[in-house]
Amino acid sequence: MSDFERQIAWSASTDKGPYRAHNEDNFIALKVNGEGVFRLGTRGEDCLAESDFVFAVSDGMGGAKSGDFASQVVVEQIALLFPKVFKSQAQGLVVYFQDVLMELVSNVHVALNEMGQAYSELEGMGATLSLCWLRTDRMYFVHVGDSRIYHLSSSGDFEQLTRDHTHVGWLKERGELSDYEARNDPRRNILQQVIGGKSQHLNPQFGELVLDAHDRVLLCSDGLYEGLMDSALKRMLDFETPLRTLESTSLSAAMVEAAILEDGKDNTTALCVDIAGGLCEGEAS
Numbered sequence: 001m002s003d004f005e006r007q008i009a010w011s012a013s014t015d016k017g018p019y020r021a022h023n024e025d026n027f028i029a030l031k032v033n034g035e036g037v038f039r040l041g042t043r044g045e046d047c048l049a050e051s052d053f054v055f056a057v058s059d060g061m062g063g064a065k066s067g068d069f070a071s072q073v074v075v076e077q078i079a080l081l082f083p084k085v086f087k088s089q090a091q092g093l094v095v096y097f098q099d100v101l102m103e104l105v106s107n108v109h110v111a112l113n114e115m116g117q118a119y120s121e122l123e124g125m126g127a128t129l130s131l132c133w134l135r136t137d138r139m140y141f142v143h144v145g146d147s148r149i150y151h152l153s154s155s156g157d158f159e160q161l162t163r164d165h166t167h168v169g170w171l172k173e174r175g176e177l178s179d180y181e182a183r184n185d186p187r188r189n190i191l192q193q194v195i196g197g198k199s200q201h202l203n204p205q206f207g208e209l210v211l212d213a214h215d216r217v218l219l220c221s222d223g224l225y226e227g228l229m230d231s232a233l234k235r236m237l238d239f240e241t242p243l244r245t246l247e248s249t250s251l252s253a254a255m256v257e258a259a260i261l262e263d264g265k266d267n268t269t270a271l272c273v274d275i276a277g278g279l280c281e282g283e284a285s
Contacts, residue, residue, distance in 0.1 A: 006213065007276040008053065008134065009045040011250035014269040017223065017260050024060035024067035025221045025269040028075040029053070030082065037083040043250055047280035053134040054082055057147050057219040057269050061194065062125035070112060070125040074195055077108040078131065097133070098206045101142040105129065105195070105204050112196030126197025130162060130219050132273070139217065143205040144193050147221050150233060154214035158234040163205055165193035179230075189222065215275045220255075223268030227259025237272070 016023035029040035033051040040046075046053070056078055060071035081104055108129070116122045128145025141149055143162040146169065152158050163169060167190060172182040182188060193203065216237050225233065236255050252270040259268050 006048055007045050007280055008048045009043075009274045009276055010040070010053075010055065010272065011043045011252040012055075012269075012271040013042065013250060013253040013256045014221075014267070015256050015260060016267050017264045019265055020267055022068045023267045024071055025057070025223070025267040026060070026068075026071040026075045027055075027057045027219070027269055027271050028078055029055050029271070030079060032083060037079065039079060042252075045276070048134065048275070049136065049280065053273075054078065054131065055134075055217075055219055055271055055273055056129060056131035057221055057271055058130075058195075059128045059145065059147050059221040059223075059267070059269070060125065061127060061191070061197065062122070066116075066122045066125035067127075069122065070127040070196060073112055073115065074108055074127045074129055077111050078104065081107050097140045097208065101131070101133070101140065101206060102204065104131075105142055105144065105202065109195050109202050113198060116196060116198060124198050126191075126194035126199070128191070128221070129195050132217060132219060134211070134273070137211055139209045139211050141207045141209070143207075144195050144202065145191055146189065147219070148225060150218040150220070150230075150237075151209060152216040152218070152234065152237045154212045156238060158230070158238070160230070161207055161209070165205075166191055183226075183229075211275050213275055217273040217275075218255075219271040219273075221267060221269040223263070223266035224255060224259045224270050226266060227261075227263035227268065228255065232258070 012027050014025050031038040031051045031053055058071040058074040060067035062070055116125050128147040130143045130147040130149050133140040146164045146166050149161045151161050168182050168185045168188040171177045252272045255270040256268045
């Protein structure tokens with residue numbers, strides 16, 4: 001029996017925070033299989049072996065006129081386009097996963113720019129995108145902007161998988177800024193890449209990861225890591241209770257609440273995915 005005939009669990013939470021009038025963050029969770037595409041709720045669990053799963057976080061830009069609309073367009077386009085590119089590119093997935101995700105991101109990018117050109121009130125709107133595609137024992141991801149994807153391995157190693165597409169992020173990656181300096185630099189939210197935003201050139205980050213039982217993945221907007229240091233994020237992720245057994249406040253909601261209490265200046269979103277240790281219902285051990 002495959003090690004990945006087992007369950008995954010997820011939870012998602014978003015909050016506009018006490019100071020923002022609108023929530024420009026959005027997230028989406030999808031289940032994709034031969035029967036179609038299914039939108040998932042903010043919490044749940046399912047069998048990883050029987051379907052693909054897509055999780056994404058997007059943070060809109062454009063101010064009161066269009067920021068929340070931009071991120072909503074991104075997640076809606078993912079729900080619309082992913083089944084199409086999945087169906088057309090499913091053969092040879094391991095070789096062509098980057099092509100699948102590039103086609104998806106390019107189509108979303110074009111759709112956002114076309115709306116901005118058609119409606120003056122939407123001109124220049126854009127959004128970040130951090131997306132994970134789970135398939136059997138692998139996770140593929142694509143990333144544009146300064147939302148983030150973190151991975152906590154079953155052995156306790158904690159890593160930021162994505163690079164912040166900001167000048168400050170580039171300086172930090174080069175070792176020219178410390179983590180403290182980067183967190184407090186006034187330029188830290190100036191994006192070099194964005195979905196839409198009237199930009200023509202798009203150079204997303206792609207990645208692939210082999211998943212083990214008890215691994216955890218966190219997708220989040222900048223509001224979460226502005227409020228919580230990486231050490232705090234790891235501490236909250238690194239506990240023994242599986243997501244699916246939490247009966248009250250979800251892990252994602254607890255993280256969002258903690259980040260808002262610490263900072264709260266921005267919209268805040270967290271989406272946690274747990275590669276559970278147990279087998280799917282009905283399977284023998």
